[in-house]
Structure formats: structure tokens, C-alpha cells
Amino acid sequence: MDFPLKKGAEIELEIESLAFGAKGLARLNGLVVFVERALPGQRLRVLITKKKRDYAEARPLEVLRESPDYVPPRCSHFADCGGCLVQNLRYEVQLAAKQRQVEEVLVHLGGFAQPPVAAVLGSPQQFFYRNKMEFSFARQRWLTREEVDSAQNISERNFALGLHARNCFDKTLDIAACFLLSELSNHILAAVRAFTKGHPLPPYTTRDHTGFWRFLVIREGKRTQEVMVNIVTADAPEGKKAVAELSAALQQQFPAISTIVHNINRSKAQIAFGEEEIVLHGTGYLREQIGACTFHISANSFFQTNTLGAEQLYSVARDFAALTGTETVYDLYCGAGTIAIFISKLAKQVVGFEIVPEAIRDAAVNCGLNQTDNCRFVQGDLKDELARVPLLVQRWGRPDVVIVDPPRAGMHPRVLQKMLELAPQRIVYVSCNPATFARDVRFLCGAEYQLEKVQPVDMFPHTSHCEMVGLLTRK
Ligand SMILES: C[S@@+](CC[C@H](N)C(=O)[O-])C[C@H]1O[C@@H](n2cnc3c(N)ncnc32)[C@H](O)[C@@H]1O
Structure with a gap:
């Protein structure tokens, strides 16, 4: 019998598992239904919000039976915030779901019949595990259901400093407290809000690219206790003075802040990155230990x-590289040289490649800090830097091991092609995106490599993100 699943229909469903994007997955007459805010084991009455040929989407109306793995969420913003989508699911179940998701992606996108995926290594901390938070300023504040219903605080809707609301990237939720960075960061957030709310310079908006305040970025060394505050703004005639005043107020209120920097982003791209940086307090950088x-x-x-x-x-990554001290290692997408330096004592030499000039400068400083003298760093876009492999090999030697750690988009096709020319014995692929990992590994395994093992590592509890390390060896 074909079930009359139409948009707007109300039905009862049992949630089987957690799908990518932290949505609950249910099945009905062979049709997959993705239900937002749903947990495995729940029985729900849902409203069908979208019907496609081979799947439907729904949102819950009523919990008829709670999941055995439900835990009360710790955060008061849980219902509205786009940050911790499954804070209400037992952590062990989150990990099992991530392992299954990585396996499924490797089957469907990677073409592996039985991908060698190990159980996920859990994060040592499940709250306050982050060393960095990026809060956005906005003129358009996300109103919670209670605010809409009660019409309270509506007059305050033209300012927010916080995180993106769930499923709504152009609205910002004003965050009072967050359990991801630290208690101190919540106090700094409140102080920055008190200074900037009602300030003559308004928050920036992407609607017409006007306004000043763009991001508040707080970094905290978990091992060093150093704290960096980075205020990212647009450019404005009175802007530098305003941020200097904010910096002075923060220094007075929070002696624990080690450094404060002001980054000016003149571009329309809504990223917490500046073309001009002014150091207002301290050294302008943070130290952390790994x-x-x-x-x-x-x-x-x-x-x-x-x-x-x-x-x-x-x-x-170090264990997968299996270094003996004689190897030349290339570390592609090396950032501030962290992996390169972490493994350097086990290799003959490490050559890191990275596009961001500041990161390369940090990498050089980091070598000094760690008494490392066998790492070299090359700044540039990898698709250009790897263009002439014979020249690279002449200069640095052929790599025995290549470690790659690309951004979410994965490796550029030209870089993937060049991996075959570099022909290392082992490729250690560190990835933050299972889909692009599966795509790239499929390409490499269609050529001269085989996938030996995959170790997922949970770096982001309560979210759908999963980091992983894959080991590929030459056939
Ligand atoms: C996921 S991060 C990894 C950094 C480092 N391995 C670590 O663990 O900190 C990816 C890095 O790739 C760099 N990157 C992005 N696109 C690049 C490109 N086309 N060429 C070289 N580096 C690039 C980014 O700037 C970033 O530092």
C-alpha cells in the first residue's frame, strides 16, 4: 500500500537512527523521513514539511515516547541555538552514530564494500572543550518562541551578539551563556555586549553591507590559560578609537586577558578575518600546548x-605515519605547522605547505619555541606549489609519507592528481568532512593506493561534525 504522505500530513513515526546533520531518521513504507530535533528511540507525532520522490522531511509535534538515550540539555539556549544540536542525546550514542555515519559515507560515496572504520575516539571533555569561539554581531536578532508569544523585549530586537540560530544562518541568537569555551568567555561576552549595544557605531549587516561591529573571537589556551580577545570590525572613521576604548574597558575588567587585537575586515565576505590587524594589548598572539x-x-x-x-x-596521525627517523614527510595544508612539529622528532625532515602567510610565520616561530630544526615551510596555494613535482623533489626530496589536512572542501583535483606523482608509500589523511574524505580517498584508491584504516575522532561533541584520520598505503 502506498502511504498518502503529503506535505502538511500528520503521522506517527519511530526514529531509527541519527542521520547526518543531526536529524532523526525514520522509515515509512520504504520511504525515508528525516525529522529535525528527533532522537533515536523516540516515538513522535510529526508534521510532513517536505515530500520528495524518495524521501520526506518532517518536524515533531509531540513526543509520544521518549528516547531511552535522552538526557536533559544543559544549555538554556538549546531549543534555538544552531551550535549543539544533540546535546540531549547520551554521548556514547552520539559516538556510535558518528561511526555509522562515517561507514555509510564511505560505502555510498567512497565505493567501499566494508570500510575499515574503528570506533570513534570520544572527546576528553564534553563541555568547555573548545579553545575558540566566534560570536557574530547582528542587527537582526533571532526571537525565541517565548519572546514571540509574549511580545516581550521586542523593542530590543535590533541588536544581537551570539551564535547562529538553528536552521537560520541569517539570524543571530543573543547568547547569555555558552558551555563550549569557558565561564570567563561568558563574562567577556557580556562585557562586550554591554559596551557595543546602543553604541553609536551599529553592528554590521550583510543585507546592505553597512555597520561596524562584525565578530568577537575569544581564544583560550586550555593548557596555558592564556586568553586572546579579537574584535573584528568593518572600517569606519571613528572605528579604531571605539575598539581601543572597548579594549581598555576589557583590560580593566579582566586581568586574565593576555592579549587584545583589532582586525579590520573591509571585504563583504562574512568571515572573522582581517586585512589589517592592530595589537591593542599584550603580544598579539596566544600560546597553547598540544x-x-x-x-x-x-x-x-x-x-x-x-x-x-x-x-x-x-x-x-603520528601512529599512522609509522615514522622511524629516516623519512621525509610532506605536511600539506599545515596551518601553523602544528602536525609537522608534533611529529618532527620521529622524521628526518618535514616540509609543510600552507596558503596563509600569518600561519607560515607562526610555523617558523613554533619551530623556535619547540627547538625543532628539521621542518621547512612553503607558503602558497597547494595547487600551484605542487605544479612542478620534479622541482619539489629536487629541492626537498621525494616524500616517504604525505600527511594532508585540507579544509572542509577537501583536496583540489589538481592536488589529488599530484599526490600520485609524489607517490609516497603512506598517505595519512586528516579530514573534518567525511563526504570529501570519501570522494578523495575513492580517487586515490582507484589509482595506486589502498585504504588500510580509518579512525574517527570526535572533536565536536553534541554536533554532527566528525573528524577522522585515514591511512592509505601504496599497493
Ligand atoms: C583544517 S586546517 C589544518 C591545519 C593544520 N594541519 C592543523 O592541524 O592545525 C586546513 C589548512 O589549510 C589551509 N589551506 C586552505 N586552502 C589551502 C590551499 N589551497 N593551499 C594551501 N593551504 C590551504 C588553511 O589555511 C588551513 O590552515
């Missing part, structure tokens, strides 16, 4: 956001 290594991190440099999780991630 394992025995200390790293110097500039405001614009990438650094793994879960310090204790990164120790696990890098340890897996």
Missing part, C-alpha cells in the same frame, strides 16, 4: 579548536 609541543597562534591562523581532542587526533 602534547609536549607549545604553539604560537596569531588571530588569523587556523588552530584545532579542541585542544585535548587535537592531542588524540595528532597522536593517531
